[in-house]
Amino acid sequence: MSHTPNMQSALGNGLTSRQVTMISIAGIIGAGLFIGSASAIATTGPAILISYALAGVLVLLVMRMLGEMAVAQPDSGSFSTYASRALGPWAGFTIGWLYWWFWVLVIPVEAIAGANILHAALPAVPAWLYTLAIMFLLTGTNLFNVKNFGEFEFWFSLIKVVAIIAFIAIGVMAVTGYWPLARLSGVSRLWDHGGFMPHGGGAVLSGVLITIFSFFGAEIITIAAAESKDPGQQIRRSTNLVVYRIALFYLLSIFLVVSLVGWNDPQLKEQGTFQYVLKTLNLPGAEILVSAVVFIAVCSCMNSGLYTASRMFYSLAQRGDAPQAGTRVSAGGVPRVAVLCSTLAGFAGCVANYAFPGKVLDFLLSSTGAIALLVYLTIAVSQLVMRHRLERSGQPPEFKMWLFPWLTLFTIGIILLVLGYMFFSPAFRYEALMTGAVTVIILMLSFFVTRRRTTQSRGALRPQPRAVQTMR
Template sequence: MNNENNTTPKLGEGLTNNQIVMISIGGVIGAGLFIGSSAAIAKAGPAVILSYALTSLVVFLVMRMLGEMAVMQPDTGSFSTYATKAIGPWAGFSIGWLYWWFWVLVIPVEAIAGAEILHAWFPMFPAWLYALLFVVILSLANLFDVKNFGAFEFWFSLIKVVAILLFIGICSVAVFGFWPLADVSGIANLYQNGGFMPYGFGGILGGILITAFSFFGVEILSIAAAESANPAEKIRKATNLVIYRIILFFVLSIFLAVSLVDWRSTGFREFGTFQYVLMTLNVPGTKLIMDTVVFVAVASCMNAALYTASRMLFSLGARKDAPAMVTELTPKGVPRIAVLLSCAVGLVGCLANYFFPGQVLTFLLSTTGAIALLVYLVIAISQLILRKRCEAENIEMPFKMWLFPWLTWLVIFTILAVLTYMFFSPDYRYETLMSLSVTCVVVVFGIIVNRKKKYALLKQY
């Protein structure tokens, strides 16, 4: 798995150890946990704990597989590069462009969400202006030095981690009956109000379909680590800690939420999970606190989206799957054109939302509904193939996936089962069909581009 392309432009190594650690700790925490988890609770009831636990396990195994490949070859293209080596150039092309497409559409979504919060705080300016400033400021931060991305993400992640730990601390005190501001204690809500599994196993699966997308982004670590010194060691350490972070931040916090509050409460959907629980506990200034935390989570996600989209586009250009100009670097080693192009698409998405509210952007977002699962599927298949190659060639691997190939096959079948369920479920069929349609188009382009590259090489000889 050694890198065969010695002509690839070299990105800077500006991310520090502390920044990588904090990105790996807080990068997975987004607005989906603070607000979106309410939809999963409504779908599964208290059994949403199992939804988060099972999803956590699958994501952890996927990260272990990605870590195995990334330690062998740290690369800013991450799983897209590994898919090229394992499955073929068309696969690396396809999953790389789909991943870029996902993250450039995250940019306007987060910009609009952040703008709405700012507009509520400072209504003297229109929301579209805040969205524009949001994109421009974070784009400039990403444009000049990767240290800027690292610095922003360090503080964003620190704030999110502190918020989660405070939430867990407050709720733990309340569960044991020592919270002085509200008469709430115990875990009776887990088994009263319809039981622990009011919707059976179907509810747990429905919760998994929602929670799965809350975890998407944890793989950014393998991309960011490539822009630091000694990336293989950082990837190894961070991958080993993934499961503990996920259990602490997701499973424990949701367990406490559904223990303290009746899962049927409409307040979950109206205010978001964390805000409603803190309101129930009569925590002073809950709305301002949670608006601030959600704003930070939105800014963090947008910062990561700009970074990730630009690095994947750079990697595609380095492999000649995108125009060569996207590999142009600043003196600090930042892919300037890749950042600007990703920013431009994000701005177009923002404008589309304000000129055609609820139409263009909603349609575009429907094309990303299954991309997260497709990325995880490609990671698992790539690891399966590359691991077998390494074993056939007696290549020593410093970091291995456990119980190979059985756990790898289990993950593959699990993801395929979830995709099949989404395809036949009325609630998810449209997004799944749209995602698969876009995937088919990209795959066709990937095959055409690959054939043209092969033809060009044959002409040289």
């Protein structure tokens, strides 16, 4: 697949500073925090705070490494492009398609989750019709102008941030005894039910594996910033904000959850983390409020997933690793073919879910288990290689990774340790094997495409016979 530049082959810069800033602030707030955190708490107990802290530190270090590369060379392909430059085309091909695969499977999951929320509120309309409506609406926001995506995501993000801050305010009042509707206050539930680590220290690592995927999406800012007017400044500012977002949105909110309700309360998983906490605090209309916020979070995640998958497809096409049609860009700077390809994959996931409920989509999702860790590993190794190259050339980066190379090597070691744990842990082995199988398939495709491209290049360079050269 060779790439021939189009007349319109560059993305626009339609994302404003306020849109990029809000996307970066709320990019890691998804349904995984509002609902999925209940599973993490049940697995680990109050020690889930350690799991979130460890996962947060890992994400902070990875984002700093990615920020170093992205500030120097903003690109819609982000870490996939950097992997190609640092490790070779096979690495960019593999991690780019794995990342695309992850997000196109997230799209139908989020659409179906949003449809179920609407169906529960208005059961007269079938759930599949809600799914189609959500898919068509958010596809439309991504097809015509990047400003549409940015504006939708700005308001989605603002609602999520306001909801989290409101929850934290209520939680702090309840813990300190100033919430008039609460029957109990204090933080005794942190050790009341079997202690702070009821399942032992090993469960903390299992908690990291569950929580790491809640943070996945923080890297979207380096993709989105490439379509803003000052990408370097946006990436630098957003990367510096990561530590505050993790501390406020995850650590503080989850601390309040495990302080206010028992970690082993079955209602926590059945009703959802935030919803159950607010119900125990007797907040009027808690169920409706949280359902509305979760619906917004689901739509936000799907909107971001569609945007991210399309930009990765576009970047792969630019490098000749996806069909050339993916490089076509509209007058508004939108890669419409890339958007449509990603949307069609999402629609296929929705059809599979309704045609074979609980089978095909669940099977496909199990292949995404370790992709976040593989992406983080690729970022760390790419930064290690590119930084050494820059220093040898006498051009150190403006925005630097801390304590290089020691923190980079430490991060690589931690990621390899966690991946190893996945393969040896019965609870995660199947997901790890599925992810590994998909990775091997994509690697094989990578070698095939790379070899074909090399063969074509050699053929083009080979001297032509004289008879052909002199033809008129």
